[in-house]
Amino acid sequence: xxxxxxxxxxxxxxxxxxxxxxxxxxxxxxxxxxxxxxxxxxxxxxxxxxxxxxxxxxxxxxxxxxxxxxxxxxxxxxxxxxxxxxxxxxxxxxxxxxxxxxxxxxxxxxxxxxxxxxxxxxxxxxxxxxxxxxxxxxxxxxxxxxxxxxxxxxxxxxxxxxxxxxxxxxxxxxxxxxxxxxxxxxxxxxxxxxxxxxxxxxxxxxxxxxxxxxxxxxxxxxxxxxxxxxxxxxxxxxxxxxxxxxxxxxxxxxxxx
Amino acid sequence: xxxxxxxxxxxxxxxxxxxxxxxxxxxxxxxxxxxxxxxxxxxxxxxxxxxxxxxxxxxxxxxxxxxxxxxxxxxxxxxxxxxxxxxxxxxxxxxxxxxxxxxxxxxxxxxxxxxxxxxxxxxxxxxxxxxxxxxxxxxxxxxxxxxxxxxxxxxxxxxxxxxxxxxxxxxxxxxxxxxxxxxxxxxxxxxxxxxxxxxxxxxxxxxxxxxxxxxxxxxxxxxxxxxxxxxxxxxxxxxxxxxxxxxxxxxxxxxxxxxxxxxxxxxxxxxxxxxxxxxxxxxxxxxxxxxxxxxxxxxxxxxxxxxxxxxxxxxxxxxxxxxxx
Numbered sequence: 001x002x003x004x005x006x007x008x009x010x011x012x013x014x015x016x017x018x019x020x021x022x023x024x025x026x027x028x029x030x031x032x033x034x035x036x037x038x039x040x041x042x043x044x045x046x047x048x049x050x051x052x053x054x055x056x057x058x059x060x061x062x063x064x065x066x067x068x069x070x071x072x073x074x075x076x077x078x079x080x081x082x083x084x085x086x087x088x089x090x091x092x093x094x095x096x097x098x099x100x101x102x103x104x105x106x107x108x109x110x111x112x113x114x115x116x117x118x119x120x121x122x123x124x125x126x127x128x129x130x131x132x133x134x135x136x137x138x139x140x141x142x143x144x145x146x147x148x149x150x151x152x153x154x155x156x157x158x159x160x161x162x163x164x165x166x167x168x169x170x171x172x173x174x175x176x177x178x179x180x181x182x183x184x185x186x187x188x189x190x191x192x193x194x195x196x197x198x199x200x201x202x203x204x205x206x207x208x209x210x211x212x213x214x215x216x217x218x219x220x221x222x223x224x225x226x227x228x229x230x231x232x233x234x235x236x237x238x239x240x241x242x243x244x245x246x247x248x249x250x251x252x253x254x255x256x257x
Numbered sequence: 258x259x260x261x262x263x264x265x266x267x268x269x270x271x272x273x274x275x276x277x278x279x280x281x282x283x284x285x286x287x288x289x290x291x292x293x294x295x296x297x298x299x300x301x302x303x304x305x306x307x308x309x310x311x312x313x314x315x316x317x318x319x320x321x322x323x324x325x326x327x328x329x330x331x332x333x334x335x336x337x338x339x340x341x342x343x344x345x346x347x348x349x350x351x352x353x354x355x356x357x358x359x360x361x362x363x364x365x366x367x368x369x370x371x372x373x374x375x376x377x378x379x380x381x382x383x384x385x386x387x388x389x390x391x392x393x394x395x396x397x398x399x400x401x402x403x404x405x406x407x408x409x410x411x412x413x414x415x416x417x418x419x420x421x422x423x424x425x426x427x428x429x430x431x432x433x434x435x436x437x438x439x440x441x442x443x444x445x446x447x448x449x450x451x452x453x454x455x456x457x458x459x460x461x462x463x464x465x466x467x468x469x470x471x472x473x474x475x476x477x478x479x480x481x482x483x484x485x486x487x488x489x490x491x492x493x494x495x496x497x498x499x500x501x502x503x504x505x506x507x508x509x510x511x512x513x514x515x516x517x518x519x520x521x522x523x524x525x526x527x528x529x530x531x532x533x534x535x536x537x538x539x540x541x542x543x544x545x546x547x548x549x550x551x552x553x554x555x556x557x558x559x560x561x562x563x564x565x566x567x568x569x570x571x572x573x574x575x576x577x578x579x580x581x582x
Contacts, residue, residue, distance in 0.1 A: 049452060075454035087449040089442050091557075100442045104454025106435055110463070113434030114427050124434070167454050 001063075002027045002171050002202045003048070003079075008057035010043055010226075017043045020057075021228045023221045025171070030193065030203045032217035032234075034210075036246060039223040041206045042084055045173050048204075049081050050074050062170070076104045078170035082160040082177060084206070090149035094140055094159050097148050098131040101166025134162040138192060154185040161192065171202045178209045186212055214238065222246065263403065268410035272482055274522045275417040276475050279424060281502035281514035283471035286428060288508050289437075290464040291444040293350045296337060297472040297499045299357030300330040302364060302491030304473030305480040306371060309380045312481075319381055323477040330473020331466050338465035342458060357496050364488035376487025383416065383481040384409030413482055420478075424471070429511055440464055472499075505543060507553025516555050 003025045010018040018040040025031045033041050046052045048059055050071045059066050066074055080101075089097050106127055112120040135141050138158040143151060148159060157177055164172055174193070178186050186209060193216055197203060207213045213220065214234040222230040222237060224246040230237055237243055280297055287294045308326035311317050317325075341352050364371045371377065388398070388409055398408035431437050439460045442450035451457050480486050498521075506517025521539070528535035546554060 051448070051452070070456070070458075071451045072454045072456045075452060080454070081452055083449065083452075087446050089445040089449065091445060092438075092441060096438060096441075100438050100450070100455070101453050103435065103439060103442075108435045110431060110436050113436050114430045116430070120434070127435070163453065 001025070002061070003204070004058075004060040005044075005048070006058040006060065008044070008047055008059065009055045010040075010047055010052060011055045016226050018047065018223075018226045021223065021226070022057075023228065023231060025202060025204060026218075027202055028197065028200060029218040030197055030205060030216055032213045032220035033204060033206045033223065034208070034213055034220060034237075035223035038225075040226040041223055042175060043226075044223070045081060045175055045204075045206065048074075048173065049079060072104065075167050075169075078168070079173065080164040080167045080169040080171075081173035082157070082164050082175055084175040084179070086153075086156050086160055088148040088156055088159060088163070091147060093145050093147050094135060094151065094162075095128075095131050095144040097159055098134050098162050098166045099127050101134075101163040102127045102130055104167055130166060134165055135159075137165070137195070138162040139188070154181050157181065158189075158192065161196075165196070165201070169201060171204060172196060174203060174205045174207075176206055176208060178207055178212055190216060263407045263411060265406050265410040268407075268414045270522070270526050271414050272410070272417055274519050275414070275421045276479055276482070277499075277502060277518040277522045278421050278515050279471055279475040279478075280499045281506070281518040282424060282428060282511075283468045283475065284499055284503040285508060285511065285514040286471065287465045287468040288503060289432070289444060290440045290461050291345070291447070292461060292465055292468075293346060294353045294465065294468055295350050295496045295500060296334075296353035296356045297468065298491045298493070298496035299353075299360040300334065300469045300472035301476030301479065301495065301499075302357075302360050302486075302488070303333055304330045304476030305486045305491070306364060306377070307473075308477035309377050309480045309486055310370065312381045313377070313379065319383055319386055319481050322381075323474065323481070326477030326480075327470055327474040330476065331470040334466040334469025334473075335462060338462040338469070341465075342461055354493065354496060357491070358493065361488050361491055361493075364491070371488070374488055376485060376489075378485045380480050380484045380486065382409075382484045383478070384413040387412045387416070417478065417482075425511065425515065432511065436460070436463075501543060504553060505546060507550075507555040509552060509556045510560050512560065513553050513555040517553070 001024055005024070006022050008018055008021045009016065021040070021044065023031075033044060035041055043052070047054055050066070050069055054067055061077060061079060064077070066077060069077070089100065092100070106123050108120045108123055132141070132144065135144055138161055140155060140159055140162065143155065148156065151159060157180075161174070161177065177193070178189055181189060190212060193203060193205070205213070205217065217234055219232065220234060220237045221228055222240075222243050229242045229246060230240045232240070280301065283297045283300070284294060304326035307329045308319075308322035311325055312319055312322040337353065337356055341349055344352055365374050367373075388405060391398075398405055401408075403411070432440070439450070439455045442453065442455055443457050443460055447457055476491070479490070502517035502521055503514040504517070505521060506515065507513030524539055524542070525535050528538055531538075
């Protein structure tokens with residue numbers, strides 16, 4: 001078990017964005033989190049990464065309760081994420097963006113950086129080669145020197161994945177990685193996520209592109225109005241009447257409509 | 258020969274330029290993590306008063322006073338930096354401006370220690386101390402054809418030059434390292450930086466404290482270069498002056514505040530011949546620049562342009578100028 005979410009609740013004022021959601025993710029699997037807009041999927045990500053505190057419930061990562069840790073500590077423990085609305089560092093080059101991702105796996109301080117001690121130079125070299133390797137991994141090798149804001153949309157999404165991978169996560173959270181991508185780009189993304197899985201990284205995926213989700217995920221949980229309404233394999237989910245109702249509305253409703 | 262070219266008045270302006278560069282850096286460093294601080298004048302005053310009082314009352318060597326002044330300012334930097342972490346932009350600017358005023362009012366009213374608005378005079382002078390030390394070793398400036406006060410100002414100037422060059426080198430190297438990347442990441446997107454594993458609390462307080470240390474250091478040097486300080490030296494006007502160096506020069510690259518400090522310190526001196534109109538021109542220039550180039554005069558584009566010009570002049574360049582495109 002890599003991640004276990006137990007009865008997670010989050011209230012914003014009177015609104016329950018997430019209520020009583022529990023699920024658990026096995027090591028090495030690709031786990032999908034789907035649901036209509038506003039179902040609480042991104043809120044769930046923000047709870048796991050401690051961007052928001054939980055109202056109640058627990059998040060357990062590798063047998064350890066990570067509630068209330070700072071977001072940077074959570075990244076250090078091995079959970080890293082991408083953002084639905086891309087949040088790269090726009091003025092930095094692609095390479096620098098990935099180098100920032102290595103931050104929590106390196107440790108040079110002010111003095112060793114300024115006086116370029118032997119260990120600092122070695123570390124800097126390691127950070128650079130790691131960035132190069134990851135840019136190649138996501139297919140952006142030729143764009144290392146381009147500033148992030150000048151990359152195409154699909155490239156920015158892949159750069160975000162490279163930056164997140166730079167922190168050596170055990171669990172990678174991808175928030176709508178295929179949003180705004182065309183079919184070829186989505187196919188590439190499919191390959192990329194499979195490659196990430198084969199590196200031993202567990203993936204938690206929020207996605208609206210249903211063909212991609214069904215093809216990619218080992219298991220899926222469905223949220224609607226902040227509650228989990230189903231969990232299972234892609235085939236089970238596709239045939240679950242409650243899920244169909246959440247997405248398409250129930251048959252009776254249609255008759256009255 | 259040499260003596261005719263050395264005018265103590267010009268050297269003194271040179272010294273102020275160098276001190277102002279350090280002050281401009283004290284705004285630039287916190288700003289490189291997105292923290293707009295107007296506390297530099299306050300930290301400067303803390304450094305100046307600490308060093309002045311220690312060297313006068315306890316007859317400590319100037320270097321001990323300067324180190325103590327710098328550290329006291331740094332300590333206050335941590336004390337102010339931690340509670341203001343959540344504040345951004347103008348809110349932080351207002352709080353830090355308030356802090357500077359509090360410091361100034363304390364200087365004015367704690368008369369038993371600071372002599373109030375009269376100020377402290379008779380502060381040990383760096384140049385004279387250097388001259389005294391040299392004379393003890395049997396050196397006489399006359400052997401170089403210099404008068405005593407020429408030697409005094411020349412020695413201060415070179416001392417400050419070495420210190421300033423070191424500081425610029427220090428912060429340039431820092432900005433190209435893991436720490437510099439963390440600063441830049443926080444500046445560009447704090448939330449994303451935090452999710453990428455950067456301890457934003459640590460780096461923001463670090464940058465703020467570095468700014469305080471720089472201002473305190475510049476203030477201590479200021480006290481021992483002028484030999485006289487009063488609360489008016491560290492008022493709101495000083496805070497704005499320091500801020501303008503960085504805003505005018507540009508806050509994207511370290512050369513911005515350096516250029517701003519040099520240019521804006523020289524400008525009133527160069528314009529001295531039109532006496533009272535010079536601050537009008539000074540103000541007008543700032544207004545025009547901010548309207549035309551809100552990012553400041555020196556930005557990344559200009560630096561790259563200069564780099565490409567320089568490398569084109571070199572015999573073989575190749576990749577360098579292409580990279581900067």
